[in-house]
Amino acid sequence: MDAGARNLRGDIVAAARRLDALGLNRGTSGNIGHRAGPSFFVTPSGVPVDELSPDAIVEMDFSGAIRGAGNPSSEWRIHRDILAARPEINAVVHTHSRYATSLACLHRDIPPFHYMIAVAGGDTIRCAPYALFGSQALSDLALVALEDRKACLLGNHGQIALGRDLAEALAVAVEVESLCAQYWTALQLGQPHLLSGAQMLEVLEKFKGYGRRQDV
Numbered sequence: 470m471d472a473g474a475r476n477l478r479g480d481i482v483a484a485a486r487r488l489d490a491l492g493l494n495r496g497t498s499g500n501i502g503h504r505a506g507p508s509f510f511v512t513p514s515g516v517p518v519d520e521l522s523p524d525a526i527v528e529m530d531f532s533g534a535i536r537g538a539g540n541p542s543s544e545w546r547i548h549r550d551i552l553a554a555r556p557e558i559n560a561v562v563h564t565h566s567r568y569a570t571s572l573a574c575l576h577r578d579i580p581p582f583h584y585m586i587a588v589a590g591g592d593t594i595r596c597a598p599y600a601l602f603g604s605q606a607l608s609d610l611a612l613v614a615l616e617d618r619k620a621c622l623l624g625n626h627g628q629i630a631l632g633r634d635l636a637e638a639l640a641v642a643v644e645v646e647s648l649c650a651q652y653w654t655a656l657q658l659g660q661p662h663l664l665s666g667a668q669m670l671e672v673l674e675k676f677k678g679y680g681r682r683q684d685v
Protein backbone atom coordinates (compact mmCIF):
# COMPACT_ATOMS: atom_id res chain seq x y z
CA MET A 470 0.00 0.00 0.00
CA ASP A 471 1.41 3.42 -0.90
CA ALA A 472 1.94 6.14 1.69
CA GLY A 473 -0.97 8.25 0.38
CA ALA A 474 -3.46 5.41 0.78
CA ARG A 475 -2.08 4.64 4.25
CA ASN A 476 -2.45 8.28 5.30
CA LEU A 477 -5.98 8.39 3.95
CA ARG A 478 -6.94 5.27 5.90
CA GLY A 479 -5.53 6.95 9.02
CA ASP A 480 -7.46 10.14 8.27
CA ILE A 481 -10.70 8.15 7.94
CA VAL A 482 -10.09 6.47 11.31
CA ALA A 483 -9.39 9.89 12.87
CA ALA A 484 -12.59 11.30 11.35
CA ALA A 485 -14.62 8.35 12.71
CA ARG A 486 -13.16 8.96 16.18
CA ARG A 487 -13.96 12.67 15.88
CA LEU A 488 -17.61 11.91 15.01
CA ASP A 489 -17.79 9.71 18.10
CA ALA A 490 -16.10 12.33 20.31
CA LEU A 491 -18.52 15.00 19.06
CA GLY A 492 -21.46 12.74 19.94
CA LEU A 493 -22.64 12.50 16.32
CA ASN A 494 -22.17 8.73 16.23
CA ARG A 495 -22.24 6.08 18.91
CA GLY A 496 -20.99 2.50 18.86
CA THR A 497 -21.07 1.06 15.37
CA SER A 498 -23.64 3.41 13.80
CA GLY A 499 -22.67 5.73 10.96
CA ASN A 500 -19.93 5.39 8.39
CA ILE A 501 -17.43 7.30 6.27
CA GLY A 502 -16.39 6.98 2.64
CA HIS A 503 -13.57 8.62 0.70
CA ARG A 504 -12.50 8.61 -2.94
CA ALA A 505 -9.14 6.93 -3.61
CA GLY A 506 -8.38 7.31 -7.32
CA PRO A 507 -10.22 4.61 -9.29
CA SER A 508 -11.57 3.06 -6.08
CA PHE A 509 -12.85 4.28 -2.74
CA PHE A 510 -12.45 3.58 0.97
CA VAL A 511 -15.33 2.89 3.33
CA THR A 512 -15.43 2.11 7.03
CA PRO A 513 -16.07 -1.54 7.91
CA SER A 514 -19.34 -3.03 9.10
CA GLY A 515 -19.94 -3.49 12.81
CA VAL A 516 -16.53 -2.41 14.16
CA PRO A 517 -16.78 -0.12 17.23
CA VAL A 518 -14.86 3.09 16.64
CA ASP A 519 -12.36 2.47 19.44
CA GLU A 520 -11.38 -0.81 17.75
CA LEU A 521 -11.04 0.79 14.31
CA SER A 522 -7.57 0.75 12.72
CA PRO A 523 -6.31 1.96 9.31
CA ASP A 524 -6.01 -1.67 8.14
CA ALA A 525 -9.70 -2.25 8.88
CA ILE A 526 -10.80 0.39 6.36
CA VAL A 527 -12.18 -1.44 3.30
CA GLU A 528 -11.21 -0.59 -0.28
CA MET A 529 -13.80 -1.15 -3.01
CA ASP A 530 -14.03 -0.42 -6.70
CA PHE A 531 -16.98 1.32 -8.30
CA SER A 532 -18.51 -2.00 -9.41
CA GLY A 533 -18.90 -2.81 -5.72
CA ALA A 534 -16.10 -5.39 -5.59
CA ILE A 535 -13.90 -5.49 -2.48
CA ARG A 536 -10.21 -4.94 -3.19
CA GLY A 537 -8.23 -6.93 -0.69
CA ALA A 538 -10.01 -7.96 2.47
CA GLY A 539 -12.71 -6.69 4.77
CA ASN A 540 -16.43 -6.37 5.26
CA PRO A 541 -17.65 -2.92 4.19
CA SER A 542 -20.35 -0.90 5.90
CA SER A 543 -23.82 -2.00 4.83
CA GLU A 544 -24.21 1.53 3.41
CA TRP A 545 -21.33 1.20 0.93
CA ARG A 546 -23.73 1.79 -1.98
CA ILE A 547 -24.46 5.30 -0.72
CA HIS A 548 -20.74 6.10 -0.68
CA ARG A 549 -20.10 4.54 -4.08
CA ASP A 550 -23.07 6.20 -5.78
CA ILE A 551 -22.39 9.67 -4.38
CA LEU A 552 -18.68 9.52 -5.27
CA ALA A 553 -19.57 8.26 -8.76
CA ALA A 554 -22.23 10.93 -9.39
CA ARG A 555 -20.48 13.90 -7.79
CA PRO A 556 -16.92 14.39 -9.09
CA GLU A 557 -16.45 17.49 -6.90
CA ILE A 558 -17.05 15.41 -3.75
CA ASN A 559 -14.30 13.28 -2.20
CA ALA A 560 -15.64 12.56 1.28
CA VAL A 561 -19.00 11.28 2.55
CA VAL A 562 -20.04 11.17 6.20
CA HIS A 563 -23.18 9.37 7.38
CA THR A 564 -24.40 9.70 10.96
CA HIS A 565 -27.39 8.83 13.12
CA SER A 566 -26.91 12.04 15.11
CA ARG A 567 -29.69 12.79 17.58
CA TYR A 568 -31.41 15.92 16.24
CA ALA A 569 -30.94 15.27 12.52
CA THR A 570 -32.37 11.78 13.00
CA SER A 571 -35.27 13.07 15.14
CA LEU A 572 -36.31 15.47 12.38
CA ALA A 573 -35.74 12.78 9.74
CA CYS A 574 -38.33 10.71 11.59
CA LEU A 575 -40.86 13.46 10.79
CA HIS A 576 -39.93 13.31 7.07
CA ARG A 577 -39.50 17.04 7.14
CA ASP A 578 -37.26 19.13 4.89
CA ILE A 579 -35.39 21.70 7.00
CA PRO A 580 -36.59 25.09 5.77
CA PRO A 581 -34.54 28.33 5.74
CA PHE A 582 -35.22 29.16 9.39
CA HIS A 583 -31.52 30.15 9.77
CA TYR A 584 -29.14 31.49 7.15
CA MET A 585 -26.61 28.69 7.86
CA ILE A 586 -28.95 26.30 6.01
CA ALA A 587 -26.90 27.54 3.03
CA VAL A 588 -23.95 25.47 4.30
CA ALA A 589 -25.69 22.54 2.59
CA GLY A 590 -25.72 24.46 -0.70
CA GLY A 591 -29.34 25.62 -1.02
CA ASP A 592 -32.33 27.09 0.81
CA THR A 593 -33.47 23.78 2.29
CA ILE A 594 -31.96 20.58 3.57
CA ARG A 595 -34.11 17.89 2.00
CA CYS A 596 -35.29 14.72 3.69
CA ALA A 597 -35.24 11.59 1.53
CA PRO A 598 -38.19 9.16 1.93
CA TYR A 599 -37.59 6.01 3.98
CA ALA A 600 -35.96 2.96 2.43
CA LEU A 601 -34.33 -0.10 4.02
CA PHE A 602 -30.76 0.45 5.27
CA GLY A 603 -28.12 -0.86 2.90
CA SER A 604 -30.56 -1.03 -0.04
CA GLN A 605 -30.00 0.36 -3.53
CA ALA A 606 -33.37 2.12 -3.11
CA LEU A 607 -31.99 4.09 -0.14
CA SER A 608 -28.93 5.12 -2.12
CA ASP A 609 -31.09 6.20 -5.08
CA LEU A 610 -33.35 8.29 -2.84
CA ALA A 611 -30.34 9.87 -1.10
CA LEU A 612 -28.82 10.90 -4.42
CA VAL A 613 -32.04 12.70 -5.40
CA ALA A 614 -32.26 14.50 -2.04
CA LEU A 615 -28.61 15.54 -2.40
CA GLU A 616 -29.04 17.15 -5.82
CA ASP A 617 -27.22 20.53 -5.68
CA ARG A 618 -26.67 19.96 -1.95
CA LYS A 619 -23.93 18.87 0.42
CA ALA A 620 -26.28 17.36 2.97
CA CYS A 621 -29.63 15.64 3.33
CA LEU A 622 -31.67 13.80 5.91
CA LEU A 623 -32.69 10.16 5.41
CA GLY A 624 -36.26 9.39 6.49
CA ASN A 625 -36.42 7.39 9.76
CA HIS A 626 -32.67 6.98 9.62
CA GLY A 627 -30.12 9.86 9.88
CA GLN A 628 -28.15 12.35 7.82
CA ILE A 629 -25.51 12.42 5.06
CA ALA A 630 -22.91 15.19 4.69
CA LEU A 631 -20.52 15.68 1.78
CA GLY A 632 -17.27 17.55 1.29
CA ARG A 633 -14.30 18.11 -0.97
CA ASP A 634 -12.34 16.50 1.85
CA LEU A 635 -12.98 14.86 5.23
CA ALA A 636 -12.63 18.16 7.09
CA GLU A 637 -15.41 19.74 5.07
CA ALA A 638 -17.72 16.71 5.25
CA LEU A 639 -17.24 16.60 9.05
CA ALA A 640 -17.87 20.35 9.34
CA VAL A 641 -21.08 20.04 7.29
CA ALA A 642 -22.27 17.08 9.42
CA VAL A 643 -21.63 19.06 12.62
CA GLU A 644 -23.44 22.12 11.23
CA VAL A 645 -26.44 20.07 10.05
CA GLU A 646 -26.77 18.51 13.51
CA SER A 647 -26.52 21.95 15.09
CA LEU A 648 -29.14 23.40 12.71
CA CYS A 649 -31.50 20.49 13.42
CA ALA A 650 -31.10 21.09 17.18
CA GLN A 651 -31.86 24.79 16.70
CA TYR A 652 -34.88 24.05 14.49
CA TRP A 653 -36.21 21.48 16.95
CA THR A 654 -35.77 23.96 19.82
CA ALA A 655 -37.45 26.82 17.92
CA LEU A 656 -40.39 24.53 17.07
CA GLN A 657 -41.07 24.10 20.81
CA LEU A 658 -42.10 27.77 20.94
CA GLY A 659 -43.95 28.10 17.65
CA GLN A 660 -43.39 28.26 13.92
CA PRO A 661 -39.98 29.83 13.16
CA HIS A 662 -39.89 32.82 10.84
CA LEU A 663 -38.46 31.68 7.51
CA LEU A 664 -36.01 33.62 5.38
CA SER A 665 -37.21 34.48 1.86
CA GLY A 666 -35.80 33.07 -1.36
CA ALA A 667 -34.10 36.42 -2.02
CA GLN A 668 -32.53 36.50 1.45
CA MET A 669 -31.19 32.98 1.05
CA LEU A 670 -29.84 33.77 -2.42
CA GLU A 671 -27.90 36.64 -0.86
CA VAL A 672 -26.38 34.25 1.70
CA LEU A 673 -25.54 31.64 -0.94
CA GLU A 674 -23.78 34.33 -3.01
CA LYS A 675 -21.82 35.51 0.01
CA PHE A 676 -20.80 31.93 0.88
CA LYS A 677 -19.32 31.55 -2.62
CA GLY A 678 -17.10 34.52 -1.86
CA TYR A 679 -15.79 32.78 1.25
CA GLY A 680 -14.27 30.04 -0.89
CA ARG A 681 -13.23 27.16 1.32
CA ARG A 682 -14.20 28.91 4.52
CA GLN A 683 -17.83 28.60 5.54
CA ASP A 684 -17.37 28.94 9.27
CA VAL A 685 -19.28 32.22 9.49
Ligand SMILES: [Zn+2]
Pocket residue numbers: 499544563564565602626627
Ligand atom coordinates in the same frame (compact mmCIF):
# COMPACT_ATOMS: atom_id res chain seq x y z
ZN1 LIG B 1 -27.26 4.54 8.80
